[in-house]
Amino acid sequence: MARYERFTFLCNLNERLAIADLAERLHRSQSDAVRYVVVEAVKQLAQTDPAYALSTRSAAQEVKEGMNVTG
Numbered sequence: 001m002a003r004y005e006r007f008t009f010l011c012n013l014n015e016r017l018a019i020a021d022l023a024e025r026l027h028r029s030q031s032d033a034v035r036y037v038v039v040e041a042v043k044q045l046a047q048t049d050p051a052y053a054l055s056t057r058s059a060a061q062e063v064k065e066g067m068n069v070t071g
Contacts (some may be wrong), residue, residue: 018035019034022036022037
């Protein structure tokens with residue numbers, strides 16, 4: 001899936017190293033590792049707040065499909 005929008009954020013050295021480590025463990029790019037964490041956070045929030053699940057389902061699905069992740 002082609003991506004046409006860029007989202008950047010500031011992080012310190014420890015956060016950057018954590019992202020790099022996570023990406024390596026997941027065998028994915030650093031940006032995909034961040035997307036993975038976001039999708040997992042959305043899933044956990046959705047379990048505790050059904051209204052949140054309905055409002056974020058399509059956005060999370062788009063991210064998931066873009067990463068070609070199953071499960």
